[in-house]
Amino acid sequence: MRPPATTADRPVAIVGAGVFGLSLACALSEAGVPTLVLERDEVPGGLAAGYRCGPVVHDIGPKRFHTEDAAVERFIRTVLGEDALGIGRESLVHFQGRYYRWPLGPRDMARLPPDLVVRTGLDLLTGRSRPPRIVTFEDYVLTLYGPTLYRHFFAAYSKKFLGLPPSETDADWASTGLQRAIIDRRLELDSLRQMVTSALRPRGLPEPGFIYPRGGMETFVRRLVQRLEGTGGRVRTGSAVTGLRRSAGGAVEALEVDGETVPVSLLVWSGPLPAICRLAGIEAPALSYLDLHLFCVDVPRVPEPTFQWCYFGSPDLVFSRISMPDRFDPGLAVPDRTGLLLEVTQPEVERRGGDPQSLEPSLVADLRRVGLLGRGARAGEMRHHRVRDAYPIYRTGYRQAVDEARGRLSALGNLHLGGRTGTFWYNNMDGSIAQALEMAGSLASRLR
Ligand SMILES: Cc1cc2nc3c(=O)[nH]c(=O)nc-3n(C[C@H](O)[C@H](O)[C@H](O)COP(=O)(O)OP(=O)(O)OC[C@H]3O[C@@H](n4cnc5c(N)ncnc54)[C@H](O)[C@@H]3O)c2cc1C
Known part of the structure; x- marks a missing residue:
């Protein structure tokens, strides 16, 4: 089965403008392959997107780059240039x-x-x-x-x-x-x-180094989009893929996006794995992802504790992790206050009645209990943001379900799965970039 030829009118479609999709699109577009990225959200970035909360643009949970892969590090540094800050761990x-x-x-x-x-x-x-x-x-x-x-x-x-x-x-x-x-x-x-x-060990060991984009992870995403558009690639946000059309041989010929039919030569999918199975009309695996609820709030600065992030395992506390953006980049500081990002996972929300907004008084009370909100001090307005599909849920037996789904999807011929969500693999951004660079290398030589 020969897939249709790649042309400007029939580009390689990449579903998902996360780190994987954007990195792949940049590398393909720079190699001269016509590329279109389709993203369901209004902003690009997926799990690395930024979202504004008062004066601070927050990341989706604490985030920084670490890699031992020279090609991935080169890519990150090339994209960020002088905005690659070197940070330690806290x-x-x-x-x-x-x-x-x-x-x-x-x-x-x-x-x-x-x-x-x-x-x-x-x-x-x-x-x-x-x-x-x-x-x-x-x-x-x-x-x-x-x-x-x-x-x-x-x-x-x-x-x-x-x-x-x-x-x-x-x-x-x-x-x-x-x-x-x-x-x-x-x-x-x-x-x-x-x-x-x-x-x-008496003196401890050298601290590992991390890279953080000045201004937040959003800077990295913005630069990727600029690079992509600079080489003729395109990103369409607010464009959920809701259907696909297959040829008699099984290959993907076109996608349904906002009621429009978009012809494609090849589909790279980085959205949820069960969703592409359903779109392709094949049996979907019993796999699910964990949604994350983020609550950002400013509180008056307390001298201690300070951290980039802190885990809270006690079942009595609503949040499971809190981060402080200005410990990644001091430029993200709020004058005299500390911007906090509280993470609550969907199972915890359900355990407490199912309505995330109703958790706000408990979250404020818990901030006092853990010493992040002083006696008599008032927390600022809290804002809630739900992140879909933040983590693949690894129930025992999940691997077999992934392998079987991939086997069934191979009937499509011109479909490639990629990224953390698309491959149901709990990798970090460096893993998504490594996979994108490798895929771009193998696709570009075939498609040019
Ligand atoms: C709280 C948290 C902390 C993390 N910390 C770190 C860290 O410190 N360092 C690190 O390296 N990594 C970290 N990670 C992991 C990192 O965020 C991910 O590995 C990376 O962002 C995944 O990128 P991706 O492109 O592979 O997948 P995703 O970001 O999941 O991209 C998939 C995209 O597909 C889109 N999509 C889905 N369905 C459709 C559809 N039907 N149509 C169109 N678009 C669709 C989604 O909206 C999304 O944008 C963290 C993750 C979380 C959740």
Whole structure:
């Protein structure tokens, strides 16, 4: 089956103007391939979009670049130029009413409740029971960290975040998520023994470096769009793809967008995986994504704690993470106040009645409980923003469902899946960029 030829009237269509879609479109367009990006939201960026909240443009949760791939780093630096700020890490975890650096450092280990230190030490000495196969999140974390740290730091947070018991969550949620939390091999905490030895090392280890765009992640997205349009590529926002037309041979010939039929030579899909199955008229996999609710609010500045972001695992607190944009770029500061971004996942919203707006009084009360809003101080107006499909939900068995769906979709011939949402893979922006650059290389040589 030969796909239709790529021309200006029949371009490569990329569904989704996230980091993946825009990076791919830039690379293809720069290689001379006619490209059209279609985005359902009113603004480009997907999970890396910015949204305005009072004087600050917030990211969707705390975000920065880290990569060990030279080509990806070159791409990021080329796009950002002088607006690539070098930043360090400043993340905390709130545990039993106190703040600790995360990953735990030597001083933090010493400040943990003594019974927890003793029990963690016993876990280390007695060794950890290894299940015959590591299938679930529970298996994975128990094996690496032992029961004490599992119970206190991982199980509660994961259950609160995903709304899924760790015994029903796939081990990939732990392996990808923990790598994300640790991120730098020099600080890799992939076992309890390593965690203790690295925490006890006298001078600590060099902090990993991260790249942050001056002005917020929105700057990166804006630059990508400018690059794309500068080489003749196009982005249409507010343009959800709601249908597709296939040839007798099965290939995608055209897309339905706002009641209009858009002819295409090839389709790259970075939207949700079940959605493309439904559009193609094939059986959709039982896979779902987690929606995230963001609440931004300004509060009078408190001297402590400060952080880029902090995890809150206690089921008594509504939010699961809070970030401070000005700790990424001081230019995002609000005079005399701190702009906070509170994250609440959809399962937590449901657990508390289902209406995100009704959570605002509890969120303010919880800010006081964790010391981010002083006695008698008033929080500013809170604004809510719902982020669709923020995380793929890794129930055990999800991988088989992904593979089967991909197998069924291969009948389309000229469809490629890409990006975090399209491949149902819990990757970071660097992963989406790496995939885009690789796909652009293989497509450009065929399509030019
Ligand atoms: C809270 C949070 C914190 C994160 N922190 C970091 C971090 O510190 N560092 C890091 O590198 N990464 C981080 N990430 C991950 C990063 O945001 C993602 O890996 C990256 O943005 C994914 O880009 P993507 O283009 O692959 O997918 P997406 O951004 O999901 O893009 C898919 C796009 O498809 C669009 N779409 C879907 N259906 C349709 C349709 N029918 N028609 C048209 N358009 C459609 C969507 O609107 C969306 O724009 C974080 C993610 C979250 C949620």
